[in-house]
Amino acid sequence: MATVERVLGKSIKRREDPRFITGRGTYVDDVRLPGTTVAAFVRSPHAHARIKKIDTAAALKHPGVVAIFTGKDMAGVNSLPCGWLLPGLKVPPHMPLAADAARCVGDPVAIVIAETQSAAQDAADKVKVTWEVLRAVSATDQATAKGAPQIHEVAPSNEAFTWQIGDAAAVDAAFRGAARVVKKKIVNQRLVANPMEPRACLARYDQATGDLTLWVTSQNPHVHRLLMAAFVLGIPEHKVRVIAPDVGGGFGSKIFLYNEETICSWATKQIKRPVRWTSTRREAFQTDAHGRDHVTEAEMGFDAHGKIVGLRVKTIANMGAYLSTFAPAVPTYLYATLLNGVYTIPAIHAHVTGVFTNTTPVDAYRGAGRPEAAYLLERMVDAGAAALKLDPADIRKKNFIPKFDNGFQTQVALNYDSGNYAAAFDKLLAMVDYRKFRHEQEAARKQGRLLGIGFSTYIEACSIAPSKVVGSLGAQAGLYESGKVRVHPTGGVTVYTGSHSHGQGHETTFSQLVADELGVPMESVEIVHGDTGAIPFGMGTYGSRSGAVGGTAILMSLQKIKEKGKKIAAHLLEASPSDIEYTNGQFQVKGFPGKSVPFGQVALTAYVPHNYPEGLEPGLEETSFYDPSNFCFPFGAHACVVEIDRDTGQVKVLRYLAVDDVGNVMNPMIVDGMVHGGIAQGVGQALCEGAVYDDGQLVTGSMMDYALPKADMLPMYETDRTVTPTPVNPLGVKGAGETGTIAATPAVMNAVVDALAPLGVDHIETMPLTASRVWSVMKSAKR
């Protein structure tokens, strides 16, 4: 009997790619239903304006218009919910169509539904809105300033919440004894996610059955269904089916429940025809939830030897005009709980103020809070090294948490699973050939060249999340995952997962898992995701959770399948179930390789139970829900080498090196791809990306203005891994989706600051490091 080759842990090419790269994917906008109408939204051109009157008369007369609705028509529809409630959180109403006032540019005030896209758009141009323009505030650190315009009735000073974690008194005491306390202002600028596929939805109400079907670009269709049905539209959940078919990227921005799909789902019932909407890129810039946007004052205390003694952080986090679905969690539980980083920090205190502004709502964007924490820590450690005249590599080594295998309690609530931070960093230093680089740098500096190296050693919390823990922290949901395995009579396997793939390659990695566990070829495994009509309730994909949480749920069902299979096989082989082992796709009596039945025969027997164990249910199908006992904590060490053009300020990335530890790796090629893409996004934040508002207007609102990183900005990456399996889940996987994004931004910033060190520069407050900003820094430098 041939041994079935193991595939888990191998770089199997992605099974889904042929359909994507040949244009045969089925995205929301590809779904065609007869009688479909097309929607366009009338949006506010103003950052803050009272709606005096909406005149739709001319628009209604436009040929092809089916219906126009405004906020007043949507009586009985509730506010979009906020799914994470902090103590004292001010939750202002967020109506799908603004009826009283618009609070950011792009706020929708009317939906125009027509027979064609162009008719809808032409008619939308004819809707006349009479505005009373109000003063607007967009800057994070100006929101609560005296005289700033008030945005919501419930939040008189534009303060959404204040929140703190850690021990303030302990930090005070630590700083009193510190040899040096370094204080820096750190701005983590606002970013736009920009997935390749813009958001889209298609809503169909079936009059005959009363069922609503919504196709939507979602990372978590069940969450969409729950929020929309239970909280906003008041439709029973069992009458709603949400389908997220192929989805072209999300980076977090497709987690949330948005106005548009809610309005279309309501409107289809009114007009009794399907309603479709697809975002334009301009709308995407204005309405997809943005990311980051923190202004922070950070202080880090050191003893005379460079050991960190304490960290104090005061952050203002911009929530935008409304509270997006999970917005309050991002700058609190996903940010400040990571401020222990990979270092032994005896005392930490963080205070966070969330503020409303007249800008697009901010929510989770790839990394979500964790990049902000890593960026802050890595800047502060470097600033400390500069102040104490220590080498940035040495100061890190001095402060790493020593290797541990099962638990490290941080000062900010989390308990790390396993880690070996020095090992990853040592590997990185060897790859860089650090001492050699410093010699080269010295020589280059003598020639007047600005060469620099930057490090970033990071940790993140993935495998989101133990439900009990997040519940106690304000989450209005559990964060388990479901996995159902259905074995067909002929031995084929269909897996139904609550995880959702929008670029992650689940159809490949989960198939690898199934193939290995059941000893069947990958070709006989199908992965189904993204349909609430087919899949048990699940929580979707974000926070690098699919492998660790979704994968484990599938694994649990696979184990149940095998257990049941053993009972069936034992009956067929006239043996005891405890004597049956499963290997290479065969159930066999232990020690008797010839005495076996193949998987397929057991499957067929389960469905044709003529000769079958007494009392055992027919069928071979199992469902599991996995709720992790803890987060998982991937970590790693990255380095970036840059050179700055003295004439222009242009930063050129010469080398980028990464050593990541994501625990066990299910598919190295897919993990590499995630790391590569993540690094590009992180470099993008450091060097070119940034959403800029001018008096409430988003001036970087197109691909011509908002600079995404391009391939020619990036060198060939040098990547490697260490492997420290997590004890949290049986797969030992930690999560790999966000590491690059978290690590790259500080590595680049630190490299630029290092390059400018001969000029006396030890910190740059603001990103991105455009050529013009770097030139200005050089010009105003001390030396």
Next chain:
Amino acid sequence: MYPAAFEYHAPTSVKDALKLLGKLKDSKLLAGGHSLIPMMKLRLAQPKHIIDLGKVKGLTGIKEEKGAVVVGAMTTHWEVESSKVLKAKIPVVAETASVIGDPAVRNKGTIGGSLAHADPAADMPATAIALGFEFVCEGAKGKRTVKVDDWFKGLMETALKDKEVLTTIRIPAWPAGSGACYMKFPHPASRFAIVGVCAAVTVDKKSGNCTKVGVGVTGAGTRAVRAKGVEAALLGKKLDAATIEAAAQKAAEGVDVQADLQGSVEYKAHLCRVFARRALEAALKRAQG
């Protein structure tokens, strides 16, 4: 993003195009469409009529003609970039075309469309000024030729009249001993020029003196301009490093530098000087073979 409704016209001769242009109110010529169509999709431009020059015969091609290279206005950037004639005779024109936008833009965008649109951050205007392009415009009353110094009038404004079609671009070949280079500092998002400088010099073999010079600056201001101060500081001089450096210092003179997210007036004026120096140094190197 759908444009507002418009009528599409596809004449096959310049004569027919001019007729349509004369007859139709609120019409725009389409010459590749990489500026006009994005503006229409954003509904910033909503012309009632589009007259597509894409099917007009005789507006494409590159050929040598009496000491010049003549380029049809509807010749794509890609054709300019890859032209054997241009690469042999006036390589800087091919070089400039090769850094316009991306391959998709270069495959559809045209040299005439770009020069008639006169985007202040377009690349070719700098080279047009440096080399002394001539623009053949055809109207109801016949043809006229406009010299480049009279062409760029202001922000997206040229000497081309409302009812005219730009048909041909004449690019004079420079004498032996010439070298030219276009260098730009690209916008990180759009890849338009934040600043672009084209420098062309002719160096007398015997004396080593500069006998002819042209320097065009694009990107920084509302229109591309000739850097007259730079030219004056070089003409007749021996082109050593100090002379070039001193001349380049005058590169922003006469440029109405605009501040934006990519830089202050001070920074962009500085970039004009940096790229003038770099382009001149490269041009000189090429001139010296």
